[in-house]
Amino acid sequence: VTFYTELKVRFSETDAQGVAHHASYLDWLEIARIDYLARFGGGYPALREQGVDATTLEAYVKYLLPARFDDPLRISARCGEVRGARFRFDYVIERDGERIAEGWTTHACVDSKTLRPTRVPDWLVTAIKDAESAG
Amino acid sequence: VTFYTELKVRFSETDAQGVAHHASYLDWLEIARIDYLARFGGGYPALREQGVDATTLEAYVKYLLPARFDDPLRISARCGEVRGARFRFDYVIERDGERIAEGWTTHACVDSKTLRPTRVPDWLVTAIKDAESAG
Amino acid sequence: VTFYTELKVRFSETDAQGVAHHASYLDWLEIARIDYLARFGGGYPALREQGVDATTLEAYVKYLLPARFDDPLRISARCGEVRGARFRFDYVIERDGERIAEGWTTHACVDSKTLRPTRVPDWLVTAIKDAESAG
Amino acid sequence: VTFYTELKVRFSETDAQGVAHHASYLDWLEIARIDYLARFGGGYPALREQGVDATTLEAYVKYLLPARFDDPLRISARCGEVRGARFRFDYVIERDGERIAEGWTTHACVDSKTLRPTRVPDWLVTAIKDAESAG
Numbered sequence: 001v002t003f004y005t006e007l008k009v010r011f012s013e014t015d016a017q018g019v020a021h022h023a024s025y026l027d028w029l030e031i032a033r034i035d036y037l038a039r040f041g042g043g044y045p046a047l048r049e050q051g052v053d054a055t056t057l058e059a060y061v062k063y064l065l066p067a068r069f070d071d072p073l074r075i076s077a078r079c080g081e082v083r084g085a086r087f088r089f090d091y092v093i094e095r096d097g098e099r100i101a102e103g104w105t106t107h108a109c110v111d112s113k114t115l116r117p118t119r120v121p122d123w124l125v126t127a128i129k130d131a132e133s134a135g
Numbered sequence: 136v137t138f139y140t141e142l143k144v145r146f147s148e149t150d151a152q153g154v155a156h157h158a159s160y161l162d163w164l165e166i167a168r169i170d171y172l173a174r175f176g177g178g179y180p181a182l183r184e185q186g187v188d189a190t191t192l193e194a195y196v197k198y199l200l201p202a203r204f205d206d207p208l209r210i211s212a213r214c215g216e217v218r219g220a221r222f223r224f225d226y227v228i229e230r231d232g233e234r235i236a237e238g239w240t241t242h243a244c245v246d247s248k249t250l251r252p253t254r255v256p257d258w259l260v261t262a263i264k265d266a267e268s269a270g
Numbered sequence: 271v272t273f274y275t276e277l278k279v280r281f282s283e284t285d286a287q288g289v290a291h292h293a294s295y296l297d298w299l300e301i302a303r304i305d306y307l308a309r310f311g312g313g314y315p316a317l318r319e320q321g322v323d324a325t326t327l328e329a330y331v332k333y334l335l336p337a338r339f340d341d342p343l344r345i346s347a348r349c350g351e352v353r354g355a356r357f358r359f360d361y362v363i364e365r366d367g368e369r370i371a372e373g374w375t376t377h378a379c380v381d382s383k384t385l386r387p388t389r390v391p392d393w394l395v396t397a398i399k400d401a402e403s404a405g
Numbered sequence: 406v407t408f409y410t411e412l413k414v415r416f417s418e419t420d421a422q423g424v425a426h427h428a429s430y431l432d433w434l435e436i437a438r439i440d441y442l443a444r445f446g447g448g449y450p451a452l453r454e455q456g457v458d459a460t461t462l463e464a465y466v467k468y469l470l471p472a473r474f475d476d477p478l479r480i481s482a483r484c485g486e487v488r489g490a491r492f493r494f495d496y497v498i499e500r501d502g503e504r505i506a507e508g509w510t511t512h513a514c515v516d517s518k519t520l521r522p523t524r525v526p527d528w529l530v531t532a533i534k535d536a537e538s539a540g
Binding site: 024 | 422427428431432458461463464465468471520
């Protein structure tokens with residue numbers, strides 16, 4: 001069972017080509033990632049309150065078909081690797097069952113104040129592994 | 136002499152109507168405001184380092200003609216009122232000498248930590264008054 | 271009964287003050303406006319397919335309290351005036367029942383191709399009047 | 406001689422981590438790409454007027470160091486491959502000579518109306534090859 005989140009393309013996310021601007025996809029992946037984490041112990045807001053933040057190290061998107069204003073999108077997210085301070089998400093964006101984009105991002109947990117790398121909290125590592133192995 | 140700043144409409148700022156999205160104008164007014172303040176004692180970044188931040192209380196834009204991708208825009212800014220913690224900016228956006236939008240924003244200086252209102256620093260009030268009276 | 275739409279503040283909508291950037295509010299008002307119209311005959315997408323588009327003439331926002339990442343917001347929208355080509359929306363943004371912003375926008379219907387003003391379609395005027403008088 | 410374009414991080418591009426949001430980088434790469442093309446026969450606006458548009462197929466960014474509000478950035482761009490309808494750009498983003506990010510994007514030329522792939526115009530292929538071999 002893959003986790004997914006749903007949203008509609010906003011008008012403000014379109015561009016003069018009449019389709020969703022390619023940078024909007026990174027916002028959508030972030031929304032899926034935050035929704036994914038929200039199931040575990042308060043999610044990203046809780047992490048931030050505990051002094052742990054996450055930075056993005058890399059982002060990759062492959063655009064297969066254009067998305068248009070008001071299109072209903074389903075963004076599937078999997079967290080495939082958690083090692084030390086680092087973790088990786090893989091995504092698929094679909095519209096009515098048709099894959100329109102895919103991508104992945106890598107991240108590092110950092111101390112909110114020093115911005116130095118810090119291990120992904122154990123409880124989160126365990127929660128993610130349990131969630132993914134149940135998939 | 137009115138202060139102005141110049142920019143070009145980015146492709147990411149356009150929408151599916153083929154023109155600049157109306158929310159982009161608030162970003163442009165902010166750029167003009169920050170450029171305006173940059174002439175005085177380090178500007179907005181310096182203010183923030185001194186523990187003073189500015190929040191936006193109101194924003195108004197009147198859209199007269201559409202702006203398109205790559206259009207060169209000139210944004211004039213005046214700071215017309217500075218009273219206590221509050222100040223107001225008035226703007227005109229022109230393209231090749233033709234007015235395409237106008238607007239105004241009101242702001243309050245706040246303490247960066249408490250977010251409570253704090254007077255606009257005296258040196259900034261004086262600098263703005265001198266600049267505007269020289270106009 | 272006032273119409274409303276709900277959303278959560280996205281991380282990408284925050285700024286370095288730690289709150290939602292003031293330009294994001296215009297995107298939210300647009301989302302509320304589009305959701306409002308979606309109840310009537312296919313809404314804004316249908317209007318566009320019929321060759322009628324809507325442009326924004328003015329936008330005003332009053333910021334009362336900051337909105338933060340992940341805050342659940344309720345945006346109420348009323349369409350108070352429809353005259354000829356023009357119409358106006360009034361909005362209230364609340365978080366947990368507390369008003370954090372309010373605003374209004376004015377718009378004109380235009381022909382999609384010529385971008386010249388065209389009357390708001392009769393069926394839409396009637397639908398809006400019925401909806402608002404039922405309120 | 407590598408082509409580059411310069412910009413400053415806008416306040417609206419920052420997020421609640423106090424740094425530039427990772428999606429903003431795609432806007433910056435697009436600005437560099439459009440500036441790069443602007444040197445040749447009218448650039449991207451001219452291409453669009455000739456009925457040729459360009460879509461983004463892939464985008465990749467590697468984030469090395471955070472960018473902050475008002476940071477002056479230099480974005481170098483190279484167009485390394487032009488084959489049939491496709492072309493690729495490679496980028497480096499620097500602040501004061503320090504590399505803070507790098508990335509690449511791939512694109513396809515399409516017919517503006519049909520959105521079907523169309524060869525990169527010969528004059529543009531030649532202009533790019535001349536520019537890059539002079540580097």
